[in-house]
Amino acid sequence: MDRPEALVPIRYVDLGGRGPEDVTADADGRVLTGVEDGRILRLDGLADPDRTRVEVLAGTGGRPLGLELLPDGDLLVCDAHRGLLRVALDDGTVRVLADSVAGEPLRFCSNVVALSDGTVCFTVSSRRYPFEQWIGDIAEHTATGRLLRLAPGAGEPEVLLEGLQFANGLAPAGDESFLVVAETGARRLTRYWLTGPRSGHAEPFAEDLPGLPDNLWREGPDGPIWVGLAGPHVPALDLLHRAAPPVRRAAARLAVRAPYRPAAMAGALAVDDDGRVRRHLVHRPSGFRMSTSACVADGRLVLGSVWERGIAVCELPADAR
Template identity: 50%
Template structure:
């Protein structure tokens, strides 16, 4: 087993990690910062600040990264200047509440999740307790400004990953412990199915590894109390828990 090294960063809540060709690791923190950590962990510099709460990160051309910001939507940031541009912050005229994670397919299409249409990141537990199922998987084509809803009714949409050949996209549904797949081309084009179900814990970020596999991180073990609230609790019980 590999030795685990903890690298402290100057900010709370480090989220997604993006690795550059030189081994530099990029991550975002709760104060809005995007940080670059050298491969040996000895040097940390601040690239810029989104003015929100950065979560998922992905590579874009021309020295930019894609940032899923829970407060501000889908953004880009330049690595040389830290300049931020908003790609999309609303869907069908309504502001996104919880932009979370993304993947980019070979044609440049951005596939990203909006975890909840009701609760923001500060109240993420409320979405799971209430079981709103308002999470969505969205797509934004190259040159487009209006995202398209591809999947809806998800129980806290979270991590997003694309297949190695860009023939499908997978989104993690945290509340129900499943990974859902959308086929983009091939004999199953247009179909939706379960990529994995009955996971042993609640999935968070997911990513395609260099081995072509979809790797899954877990936010927490299976929670019997949450399962009860989602499947058996009466509305007044959920309301009491939300107010507690």
């Protein structure tokens, strides 16, 4: 799909905290997210502005990013400061599942999925830059992102795949035969096979995307994978990535010190299990910037943002419901 469709905003919901980087929906149409001060929030009543309620469920004591609801009602959280966490939503208890791999601290966990056999897979965006300096990794093009797996009962995760360009969003195939990893720095989705003759191998899934892919989310095995577009395609960034390493390092040093303001756009893609882009939704110019995640809740498309202090509620295309 080459021509984007209009992303139609309905309203903005202020959360009283900056940076709802990832959004996910539960079976009751409620949206969960985490904000900069460590709070895990749940939003109910999105269909009715007069009844929308924001509830604090827990605090991680760090910086929550990617979220994954478990069948028992607990929540997996990738915390950029504390590692992979499990949060009991009934009482707010936080337990660290993993905070290192092979003796190296997990300082930039990004997104997580739980498979039906109890396996947990998650990404680390960068081994060189912390979350607060994410733009340095994008500029330097470090290829230090990783895909990790924590097997049921294991005390420490194992590395499945490394050398990724800012590993970010993660989603399983409908049949769990593979994982899809968003490489934000390369504008592509990568497939990692879990089963079959190519088990343990990675290959391109969707390349040359029209923007920077961030978090991934899918609504059950038959739904598409929704991709938050954190920004547009920037040709100058492509040129920088082809420059020599010293040039990229110098650019990264400048980038982490310079003021940053995202492009005035919000966008999302819907991708099927064959890697085909089925929807490309864009709103531009947009007052809601840096749409780092997208999920479907209560018949609406909900966008999260690492930049904003709230979420955007948008129309879901009729044939995507």
